[in-house]
Amino acid sequence: MASEDPRETARARTPSIAPADAPDAFDADDASVSDAAWYLNRELGELSFHHRVLHEALDDENPLAERAKFLAIFTGNLDEFFMKRVGGLKQQIDAGVTELSPDGKTPNEQWRAVLSRADGLLEEQDRCYRERVRPALADAGVRILDYGDLTAAERRGLRSYFEASVLPTLTPLRFDPAASFPFISNLSLSVAVLTRDNPEGDVRFSRVKVPPNRPRLVSVADVTGTDAAGVDAADVEATPAESAADSHRFVYVEDVICANLDLLFPNVEVVDTSLFRVTRNAEVRRNEEVAEGLVDSIEDVLRQRRFATVVRLELDADAPAFVRDLLVEHLDVSDEEVYERRGRIDYRCLFDLAAVDRPDLRLPEWTPQPHPRLADSDPDRPDELFAEIRSGDVLVHHPYHSFAGTVQTFLAAAANDPKVLAIKATIYRTAPDSSVINTLIDAASREKQVAVMVELKARFDEENNLRWVKRLEEEGIHVAYGTLGLKTHTKTALVVREEADGVQLYSHVATGNYHSETAKTYTDLGLLTADRDVGRDLVKLFNFFTGHARHTEYEKLLVAPETMREAFVRLVRREADHARAGRDARIVAKMNSLEDPQMVRELYEASQAGVDIDLVVRGICRLRPGVPGLSETVSVSSVVGRFLEHSRIFYFHNAGDSEYYIGSADWMTRNLDRRVEAVAPVEDELLRHELDAILQTLLADNRKRWVMDADGGYERLRPDDGEEELVAQDVLMSLARADAEHAARRQTVSDGW
Structure with missing residues (x-):
């Protein structure tokens, strides 16, 4: 390992990201390595990472579509943080837990600290969108319009679109003495609609869910057939460049909904509309020891999660006090858990801008490359592939190396190879249309012994993994679901092959999941090896997954x-x-x-x-x-x-x-x-x-x-x-x-x- 010390690198620093927390006073000469002052807070440290992600959206040296993408990534990160980490803290508070974290904070102190820190981050995200990314996109010809920016012809076209394609999907849910407060699903974007029958009548509240199966960013040109001036595009000759520019004009679907609510609420006055979104706790568990089975336990968790405690309410900053008070009361949240948004609520739709036909606004496309030693590998020529691995270990590095040309080819070759006796693999997260799973099913159809450890407790992938478990079992594959008290997080596969000199073991030990999509965007390493000690260790590990034996000694693997x-x-x-x-x-x-x-x-x-x-x-x-x-x-x-x-x-x-x-x-x-x-x-x-x-x-x-x-x-x-x-x-x-x-x-x- 080279000895150059990066601490000596000359640096021109950007403005620093604030500390993960304010350190307690400490004396370096008098402190023990066990003192709480020496340990930073875990939750605030995670928020600090999310702030670094947000900085990619603030960085004007990044292409614009990349900056918009990072606004979307930040939203997803914060959503998961609230569901998992804030939800867990709130559970501890409700249970009366007072145990201190290694940095000396109670759950309540951590909860208040992260809510405050998150508030500042969300405000910064809104400013970034309002003042930097959205204006810069407009300057580049990609306009996200307010409804008032549209021409009369465009508004007519959007009204027709709303009536034909959006209105039928909407279900207004009222709240009054005759109706209970409507259920608000996790992370769903909603419109709070206030109406009254006459100017002297009482104001009534209804909730309208913004349909997640309709495009959030509606292309004005595609829907209305008009150009940027509101003229019918069919009547105007335009250059290809002009036509492309005209097509990059969008309006939010919730703005279309709010502007046409008279079609949903006829014969009443729409007094006000405001947007809101709730985040629910994902930290719901069922005791595995008393569940009828792990599958039953996971299915119950998925049901409970739908109705779990609300841990965050995002609300338009200019929402009426009546709406805020009503939501706070019926969602049972405190004032600290209400986040007033001065931009858009939920920026995940900005991922869609990556599909806009403007390569100049994106980073150059990256195509994962063939691995130099596996470039000619063919699943139909397994002898060559396994001989290459046996000649020396192979290190694969995704997304620099192709997942399909390395890991997937390794498993496909094993599935095709008549010399392969067994294939074993662990699945923590995988793609909904997983080529890896389909390869394992193909191997079983060729009468190979196939065993798969599917971790049903993989957070937010439970439902996908449940579907794969059922499919695998239908194909007669040995499936293990996990172990009580432990979550299986290994990324390992084992191929057992009969060769001229006896049974040989080929192993894959990796840092990342068997997931073809994340392998394009996550940096991960994998070792393909014919090392017999590693193979024997994996035999022990898979026997632990499927049987009752728990090995305590391994030859090479750290387990x-x-x-x-x-x-x-x-x-x-x-x-x-x-x-x-x-x-x-x-x-x-x-x-x-x-x-x-x-x-x-x-x-x-x-x-x-x-x-x-x-x-x-x-x-x-x-x-x-x-x-x-x-x-x-x-x-x-x-x-x-x-x-x-x-x-x-x-x-x-x-x-x-x-x-x-x-x-x-x-x-x-x-x-x-x-x-x-x-x-x-x-x-x-x-x-x-x-x-x-x-x-x-x-x-x-x-x-x-x-x-x-x-x-x-x-x-x-x-x-x-x-x-x-x-x-x-x-x-x-x-x-x-x-x-x-x-x-x-x-x-x-x-x-x-």
Whole structure:
């Protein structure tokens, strides 16, 4: 591993993102590594990551469609945060839990802190949309219009569209003494409509759900057939460029609804309309021990989630007090849980702008490249593929390498191969039309033994996984649903193949899911290996999934909750011992989150011993880096770019006899103690160089990398004057493309051209 220290990189900083929380007063000379002051808050740390995501929308150096996409991503992130994390805190408060977090906060203190912090982030999102992204899009010819901006002809066209295509889908639900308050589903956008029969009559409330199956951004030209001037487009000759520009004009469907409510509420006065949205708690559980079965338990959770407690109410800032009071009362939320929005409620529709025919507003398309060693692999020629893996381990890196050309081809070759006896795989999240699942079904139809571990408790994927479980069982495949008290998070597959010299085991151990879509946007690593020890470890692991045996010893894999925590602690302490003995000592760890208090303590103690530690942590980080006497040898970076950093890499220098690991686990308590995880050693020297290159590239990024300070704040690096800009993900794309081109040229030469 290269020794260059990224802390010494010259930097021109952007305005910093505020600290994850305000640190308590502490004295570096007098503090123990166990003191609460040394641990940042987990919930506020996650919000800090979401703020870094929002910054991608604020960054005017990003293409406009990319900025709009990040507004949408931020909305989805905050939605999930409220459903999971805020919902969990609210449950703890309701249950009277007063236990302190590692940073010394009660659930109630954390709840109030995150509600306040989220309020500021949502205000910043609204400002970004109102003042920066929407005006910039308009300047570029993509206009999101207010209804008043439309011509009379366009309004007539939209009224016809509303009457024919939207009105039939609407169901107004009134609330009055004769009707109960309507049920408001999770994350549904609603219009609060106030009406009265006459000027002296009482105002009445109705809720109209904005239909999720109608386009949220309605193309004015497509619906009305008019150009930008409101003239019938069929009567006007236009250049292709002009026609394209005219088509990029949109209006929100809720504005169309509100402008035409007289068709839904005839013969009454519409006094006011305002938009609102509720977020419900997703932290509903059923005791697995008393459920009739895990499938029954998950189905019950899905039902409960629909009616769970409201944890957030988003409401138009100019909504009448009557509407606010009524919603607060009947949704049973406090004032702190009401978020007044001064932009749009729910920006997820901005994903649709990526489909606009304006490539100049988007990043250049990226096509995952063939892996140099697997470029000619064909599922119909399995002998060649398995011989290649047996000749040496293969490291695949998505989305730089094609998922279809690597992992999917590996499984498809196994399904087609008459020499393959069995295929086993774990499924945590997968695509709704999963090619991986269909391949496993195909393998079973060819009379191979197929066993699949499907984790039914994968949050927000329960319903999709339930469907796959039923389909797999219908095909006669051995299916395990998970284990009581543990969530199976491993990303592993095993192929058992009969060869001339006996039965051979081929393994895939990865950091990411068997999901063809996320493999295009998440950075993940996978190891394809014929290492017999790794294969035997996976045999044990799959026997644990499907049987009752719980193995406590593994030859090479680090497996949670059995051996992983102890192994990582041992590896960190070994580096500390090397440093105390005056030998070179270094740790580089890349992960999604560093939350586990014990691992933070171990890193503090290693730093105090003199170990150089570079952490690349995408999201939550409890550790305070750079504190004199405690963590002055530790740096923490976070890379936020076009792809979601999701791979986990662990490097330990070991006085020159280095060790490298990749796998599914972060350094979080849930990963180390409450999930089944697998991390594999990478022993091939060439593959170690590849991991080095990835880590060094990430640590050299001076455009998309954020550096954390001791208070939990982040500042993004910028190139100095005259310094070349380096974007790690761009570099890795270029390397993957160059490797693929080199392999193609080499193949052309070998073919005799």
